[in-house]
Amino acid sequence: MAHKVKKAAKVLSQRQIAEGIFDMWLETTIAGDVKPGQFVGVYPVNKSTLLPRPISICEVDKERSAIRLVYRVVGSGTAEFALYEPGDFIMILGPLGNGFPIEKAAGKNVVVIGGGIGVPPLLETAKRLSMETGDNKPDSVSGVMGYRNSDGFLFDEFKEYAQMHMATEDGSAGVKGNVIDAMRQDQVKCDVIFACGPMPMLRGIKAYAEEIGAKAYLSLEERMACGVGACLGCITKTKEIDHHSKVHNARICTDGPVFDADDLDM
Numbered sequence: 001m002a003h004k005v006k007k008a009a010k011v012l013s014q015r016q017i018a019e020g021i022f023d024m025w026l027e028t029t030i031a032g033d034v035k036p037g038q039f040v041g042v043y044p045v046n047k048s049t050l051l052p053r054p055i056s057i058c059e060v061d062k063e064r065s066a067i068r069l070v071y072r073v074v075g076s077g078t079a080e081f082a083l084y085e086p087g088d089f090i091m092i093l094g095p096l097g098n099g100f101p102i103e104k105a106a107g108k109n110v111v112v113i114g115g116g117i118g119v120p121p122l123l124e125t126a127k128r129l130s131m132e133t134g135d136n137k138p139d140s141v142s143g144v145m146g147y148r149n150s151d152g153f154l155f156d157e158f159k160e161y162a163q164m165h166m167a168t169e170d171g172s173a174g175v176k177g178n179v180i181d182a183m184r185q186d187q188v189k190c191d192v193i194f195a196c197g198p199m200p201m202l203r204g205i206k207a208y209a210e211e212i213g214a215k216a217y218l219s220l221e222e223r224m225a226c227g228v229g230a231c232l233g234c235i236t237k238t239k240e241i242d243h244h245s246k247v248h249n250a251r252i253c254t255d256g257p258v259f260d261a262d263d264l265d266m
């Protein structure tokens with residue numbers, strides 16, 4: 001893998017799209033190299049928060065040489081990001097991680113599934129899948145997004161690329177329940193799944209995929225530190241033995257964040 005170096009990126013725009021959720025476009029030279037499902041490490045300017053924060057690439061605009069990040073403010077790093085204004089320069093590292101293997105969906109019924117703050121990376125994924133089929137909104141691409149309530153951030157933007165379904169915990173929009181409830185109730189056609197979201201949701205998807213005989217590729221957005229494979233702060237258990245460490249482990253930041261569900265011991 002090519003050595004990644006920190007690069008300056010210019011903030012093009014920033015807005016709040018739901019409670020505590022921000023949408024920021026950055027101008028950066030990496031925009032041409034991004035695979036859907038990859039992420040960037042964003043360095044807070046405040047040096048007391050030294051480590052880069054991993055944030056998924058939500059969308060790419062090659063013409064403007066720009067990437068879009070959609071993030072939830074949870075702590076000091078993301079609180080700082082929310083203060084950035086157009087014209088500010090920040091440092092980023094990336095694109096990092098492997099991304100979704102969208103070639104595995106060729107000719108199949110594919111479903112992109114997102115839960116909460118796992119929704120953003122699936123937007124570029126749905127866009128690329130619809131581009132691959134050469135059809136603007138192909139029947140073979142579906143999306144199922146799960147939210148706590150009806151704020152449904154980004155949901156409408158998916159409608160351009162996929163047949164969409166929503167699940168909400170409080171039942172205020174779409175199917176009341178989780179993404180699997182929506183898959184069952186709406187009888188979503190499914191051979192291949194690309195998913196990102198909280199661990200209980202991903203476990204449920206792995207089990208559901210086994211039940212219906214589908215393939216699932218899961219993005220694990222776990223806690224991370226260095227983001228480049230050096231600190232072992234992001235280990236997950238796998239069924240196969242790692243060639244280097246000889247243990248049942250993989251580093252989410254470099255081996256992932258996307259894994260074949262069959263390889264994960266979750």
Ligand SMILES: Cc1cc2nc3c(=O)[nH]c(=O)nc-3n(C[C@H](O)[C@H](O)[C@H](O)COP(=O)(O)OP(=O)(O)OC[C@H]3O[C@@H](n4cnc5c(N)ncnc54)[C@H](O)[C@@H]3O)c2cc1C
Pocket residue numbers: 039049051052053054055056057070071072073074075076077078079117120121220221222223224225257
């Ligand atoms: C591959 C990947 C992609 C992600 N994509 C997104 C995204 O698109 N949008 C979004 O809102 N969030 C995303 N996250 C989660 C995001 O990285 C954390 O919310 C963020 O790092 C929190 O930083 P903080 O300084 O605000 O919080 P703090 O809690 O102050 O962070 C302290 C430290 O813990 C780490 N940390 C805390 N929570 C997480 C977490 N959930 N995952 C990883 N590291 C964490 C931070 O990087 C930092 O080093 C992603 C995480 C991963 C691993």
Ligand code: FES
Pocket residue numbers: 224225226227228229230231232233234235251252253254
């Ligand atoms: S975050 Fe350091 S090895 Fe993955």
